[in-house]
Amino acid sequence: MASVLIVDDDPIFCAPFVGYMKKLGHQCRVAQNFSDGLGLAQEFYVDVVFLDVILPDANGLEGINNFIDAPSSPEIIIITGKSEISGAEMALKNGAWDYLEKPPSYDDVKLTLKRALQFRKNKIVFDAQDRLNTDFIIGENIKLKKCMDIVAKVIKTEGNLFITGETGTGKDLIAKAVHENSKRAAANFVTVDCTNLPDNLVESLLFGHLKGAFTGAVTHSDGLVKQADKGTLFLDEVGDLSGPAQKSILRVLQNKKYRPLGLKTEVECDFRLISATNRDLRKMVEEGRFRKDLYYRLVTYHIHLPPLRERLDDIKLLTRHYIAKICDQFGIHTKDVSRDFVETLILYDWKGNIRELISVLHSSIANAMNEHKLNPHHLPVEVRIYCRQKKMAANKSLGRGGQENLEMEDVKFPCLKEFRHLNESQYLDSLIKLSKGNIERACHLSGVSRSGLYHLLEKHQKKLKPL
């Protein structure tokens, strides 16, 4: 079964088309304008998009690349009126897979779709051979997947990469993944901690020195740039570089040469630069606190890692992954997790992001001692208090509170999206239980259509089987 998306504003054309797709055994979503279509392609995995040319808010031909850039990189089949055929031919040059003249016959649709799917199958097999080794990067969230798409592009080039994101979001992890998947993997990955570069030692630390080059240079030293030769130089916390350090780094990036202290000649160097910061470097440039020329050298590619609170759908996966890992380190059987445990984690604010999650899991496993299943009461007390207060604040705002008298002023109120997500997830759990996994009954009870219910289940990564 393939996942098909049709983007067309003509309901008379769409309705039988959807019926036909279903008859062929495919899942079919419909959007009546360009931006809704693109939204669906961003949210769901799509194999093939049937894209109309004249849409209410855009010309389909001009937006082919937007669809190709969607996470599942779907194949595009243009559906076109007779007068637009020359444009459709152009579209093939821009990456569309084929075009069909409107109204297409069912046989044409079937054949074109079959060929596109076959082509896609071969392409996926081919891509798999070329796949990144990023098994240690956990997550299926769409924002993370977009970051991984950039990683896939970066490793095929020599461009510099700039990574931003809050503390603990995985900047260091991504930098290493780029190095390990690039053709520079056999050479060194050298980290420069920019928070720790004293002005008077910057040149010596980066470029090295000869013995006797200055007082205290008792031996020859290679410097970090030389260590990173043919490999990757990672400037961690690049926003903390002092003015003189920025100047030294800019020079080596411009000239691809440097001069170790005490040496009269320059030495060539060859490294990929990756830099990372949790600061707003663009703002620092505007305020004159960071060199503009250096900023532009750093950012050939830019990855912004989402904070964990914007990847709540990944908490379950990350939790399972790290529980298995930590239990393995402790030499104990992997502990199970209760649903409440994961739901409590989803409520927390994760200012320290994944690093904080790992630490919370460590404490929970230690607190659980011999118990096989982790429950909310195993969580560190500050996490429990925060989540409890957040739940109470939500209940109070809905008029359900009253019995409890905790001080509410400092409580962070959940954003609507977070609140809806959690409630929707709990609703689905109850629905699955109540309907005993029967789709007809679940649709009847919830008043949601079959396809609507499948969308919801997919969104929450749930299956229609009793818990």
Ligand SMILES: Nc1ncnc2c1ncn2[C@@H]1O[C@H](COP(=O)(O)OP(=O)(O)OP(=O)(O)O)[C@@H](O)[C@H]1O
């Ligand atoms: N997607 C992920 N999958 C699995 N583990 C992750 C992921 N992202 C981050 N981690 C883990 O979270 C911890 C923190 O990640 P990392 O050190 O890369 O964050 P950072 O953004 O560089 O933090 P800082 O800005 O404080 O240096 C590490 O143990 C890392 O392995």
